[in-house]
Amino acid sequence: MNPAHSPVPAASPPRYLALLPAAGVGARMGTATPKQYMMLAGKPMLHHALAAFARHPRIAHAFVVVSPADGWIDDMLAAELKDHVTVLRVGGATRQESVLNGLQAMRAEVGDDDWILVHDAARPGLDASLIDRLLETLGDDPVGGLLAVPVVDTLKRASGDDSGRAGQTVPRAGLWAAQTPQMFRYALLQRALLQARQLGQLDAITDDASAIEMLGLQPRLVPGSPRNLKVTQAPDAALAEFFLKDPSR
Numbered sequence: 001m002n003p004a005h006s007p008v009p010a011a012s013p014p015r016y017l018a019l020l021p022a023a024g025v026g027a028r029m030g031t032a033t034p035k036q037y038m039m040l041a042g043k044p045m046l047h048h049a050l051a052a053f054a055r056h057p058r059i060a061h062a063f064v065v066v067s068p069a070d071g072w073i074d075d076m077l078a079a080e081l082k083d084h085v086t087v088l089r090v091g092g093a094t095r096q097e098s099v100l101n102g103l104q105a106m107r108a109e110v111g112d113d114d115w116i117l118v119h120d121a122a123r124p125g126l127d128a129s130l131i132d133r134l135l136e137t138l139g140d141d142p143v144g145g146l147l148a149v150p151v152v153d154t155l156k157r158a159s160g161d162d163s164g165r166a167g168q169t170v171p172r173a174g175l176w177a178a179q180t181p182q183m184f185r186y187a188l189l190q191r192a193l194l195q196a197r198q199l200g201q202l203d204a205i206t207d208d209a210s211a212i213e214m215l216g217l218q219p220r221l222v223p224g225s226p227r228n229l230k231v232t233q234a235p236d237a238a239l240a241e242f243f244l245k246d247p248s249r
Contacts, residue, residue: 014113016135018053018062018181019106021098022046022121023070023091036121037072040237041244044076048124048244054084056131059117061109065102067091096202096211100193103186112187115144118208119181125227125243126181134183137222144184145220146209147228148176179224182208191215 022036036046046064053062061084066073068089077085086109090101099118110116117134119126130147138145151172159167184192192211196202205211209219227243229236 012111014111014115014185015060016058016115016117016183017060017106017110017186018117018119019099019102020046020049020062020064020119020121021091021095021102022064022073023067023098024095024121033072034070035231037076038237040124040231040241044072045124045231045237045240046073046121047076047078047081049119049121049126050077050081050085052126052128052131053117053119054081056128058135059131061086063088063102063106064121065091065098065105094203096193096196096205096208099208100190100197100202103190103193110186112185114186115139115183116186116189117181117183118189120230122231123180123228124231124240125225125229127227127247130225130228131181134181134222138183138220141220143212143217143219144182144188145222146182146207147179147224148221149179149224149226151175151177176221178207178209179228179230180207182219184208184212184219188212188215188217 024034024036037044040048050062050064053059063086064073065088068091070089073087088102088105090105092098092101103116134147155170155172155175156166157168157170159165189208189212192215193202196205196211196214212219229240231237231240
């Protein structure tokens, strides 16, 4: 065959990769070990989140970002997870620093168009149906998006004078509570976080979607689930365990 007329190899389709920042200490939980390693339904909380990705047929691989001094992760990665998870010991002082450090550490193993699903280690209720919903909704989206749930409670803004009184009722129409995973293409997410850092705003943003919004883009909201709650305080752990013990809930 004439080399000049050789067929051009087809580009590989984008992959789906998970990235879990897990370098926090969980101070608000008041536990002896970092929050992500507290036991829920017989296994460390982080195990539940990682297992959801490891067992999903469309997730190519998962990366977990931990503190360089983390002494728990190696023992936690049971045989079922070791082949599906890469540990990156590049955790930063904040969640967003850990995400950016993780993106940079995995650079050689991902393509610019690969989808990155950033998920909180403290959300153990993630399941295959939620991952499917995210992938099916966002697979062709030009921006990406996140799981979220519409706000149903009446919202109050405090008066602001430390009196502990309500100063205003905030209309809840159109308001959503953000969850994770939040799914964006590798190059776009890295660019958004690098810009936030250059502007001195990296530590001020609370999720990945906010960094994307700073680029003038609008992430898509994908309906999440109450079972995908974030464990922040002790009562949250009890509710998360309730859901984990009965996946049908």
